[in-house]
Structure formats: structure tokens, C-alpha cells
Amino acid sequence: xxxxxxxxxxxxxxxxxxxxxxxxxxxxxxxxxxxxxxxxxxxxxxxxxxxxxxxxxxxxxxxxxxxxxxxxxxxxxxxxxxxxxxxxxxxxxxxxxxxxxxxxxxxxxxxxxxxxxxxxxxxxxxxxxxxxxxxxxxxxxxxxxxxxxxxxxxxxxxxxxxxxxxxxxxxxxxxxxxxxxxxxxxxxxxxxxxxxxxxxxxxxxxxxxxxxxxxxxxxxxxxxxxxxxxxxxxxxxxxxx
Numbered sequence: 001x002x003x004x005x006x007x008x009x010x011x012x013x014x015x016x017x018x019x020x021x022x023x024x025x026x027x028x029x030x031x032x033x034x035x036x037x038x039x040x041x042x043x044x045x046x047x048x049x050x051x052x053x054x055x056x057x058x059x060x061x062x063x064x065x066x067x068x069x070x071x072x073x074x075x076x077x078x079x080x081x082x083x084x085x086x087x088x089x090x091x092x093x094x095x096x097x098x099x100x101x102x103x104x105x106x107x108x109x110x111x112x113x114x115x116x117x118x119x120x121x122x123x124x125x126x127x128x129x130x131x132x133x134x135x136x137x138x139x140x141x142x143x144x145x146x147x148x149x150x151x152x153x154x155x156x157x158x159x160x161x162x163x164x165x166x167x168x169x170x171x172x173x174x175x176x177x178x179x180x181x182x183x184x185x186x187x188x189x190x191x192x193x194x195x196x197x198x199x200x201x202x203x204x205x206x207x208x209x210x211x212x213x214x215x216x217x218x219x220x221x222x223x224x225x226x227x228x229x230x231x232x233x234x235x236x237x238x239x240x241x
């Protein structure tokens with residue numbers, strides 16, 4: 001236990017961390033699965049080029065994203081030896097369904113819980129800046145699909161957000177249409193302008209694509225930026241298993 005306590009109260013040198021990280025490489029049968037941190041969706045990346053989003057709040061969100069993503073990479077490293085151990089135990093019949101196998105599965109479930117928690121924090125951090133009225137949608141699990149876990153938000157969530165914005169826009173048009181004639185003439189002008197802008201609930205472009213984008217660039221494992229802040233490129237820390 002003394003050694004375990006020392007691990008809890010000290011940090012690894014970068015070279016030591018890299019060596020441990022590469023010590024075990026799980027070989028998951030489903031080779032289409034990629035063990036990596038979720039990447040920011042390209043449509044959301046474009047969203048952050050909107051001039052209306054620029055300012056200190058965007059800079060703060062950018063710094064938070066760097067920090068959260070760096071921590072998520074560290075958490076990701078924990079899964080590799082656990083998955084490796086799980087695979088080896090599943091190859092031997094005497095270990096299948098054993099207490100040790102159950103302990104490994106429990107560790108992986110707790111790891112997944114922590115990993116997902118960081119993903120949820122990243123989503124909220126960015127959506128509060130781009131489209132704060134949609135933050136409540138993040139608490140609805142059915143808006144996210146497991147098959148889209150490689151993306152931070154995923155197509156299903158973004159399409160749902162676009163639909164919500166269009167519905168809001170239509171309701172505003174109906175509301176202006178039922179207004180008294182004295183105010184209708186004034187309202188119709190703003191309605192028409194609103195309709196031409198597309199995404200009215202904090203902005204977007206037609207066809208479900210958000211107008212604007214985060215700066216393109218990439219993160220290294222420590223969270224330091226290469227080029228700019230946000231990127232859809234595969235991170236160097238990800239690998240296919």
C-alpha cells in the first residue's frame with residue numbers, strides 16, 4: 001500500500017507516462033472502434049467563426065476546452081491496460097465470469113462514467129457560448145447515439161438542435177401573423193429578416209449547418225495547441241483498436 005500511496009501523491013514524468021501508455025495495446029475484435037477523445041463536429045467548429053461569438057467569453061471557453069481535453073486524454077490512458085487485461089482474461093475459460101473478471105468490468109464501467117462526465121462538461125462549456133438556449137437539450141440522452149461517440153455532439157444532436165430552432169422561428173412568424181394590424185406591419189419586417197437569417201435561436205445557417213466556426217487547429221496530448229484551438233483532426237493520442 002505504501003507504493004500505491006506514492007502513486008496517488010506524485011506525478012509521472014512525461015517520458016514515464018509515455019512508456020506506461022504504450023505498454024499495453026488491446027486488440028478489440030471490432031476494429032471499427034477507435035479509442036480516442038471525441039472530436040469537435042465540423043459544423044460546430046464553423047459555428048465559432050461567427051463574429052457575434054467573439055470576445056472574452058469565447059477565449060475562456062477555449063481555455064476550458066484545452067484543459068478538459070487534456071484531462072480526458074489522461075483518463076483515456078487508463079482504459080488501455082484495463083482493456084488489455086479484460087481481453088486476456090476472456091481468452092481463458094477459468095477466468096470468464098470470475099470475481100477478477102467482474103472486478104475488471106467494474107473498473108471499466110467506472111472509467112466510462114468518468115470519461116463520459118468529461119465529454120458532457122466539454123459539450124456544456126462550448127454550447128453555453130455558441131447557443132446557450134440549447135444547453136437544456138444536453139440532459140436528454142436520446143439525443144446522442146453510441147455510434148456517433150467519435151464526435152463531441154454528433155449528427156443526431158445537431159439535427160435536433162436545428163429542428164428546435166426552426167420550430168421556434170415558425171412560432172415567432174405565427175405570433176407576428178396573429179398580432180393586431182397596427183403592430184403587424186412593424187412585425188412583418190423583422191419576421192422576414194429573421195426568416196432570411198435561418199437559425200434564429202442564437203444563430204445558424206440554412207440546411208442545418210451553423211454559420212461560423214471555431215478556429216481550426218489541433219491539440220497535442222498535454223492540451224497545448226498546435227496552430228489554433230479547436231480541431232476535427234485525429235489527435236495523436238488516439239489509436240485504432
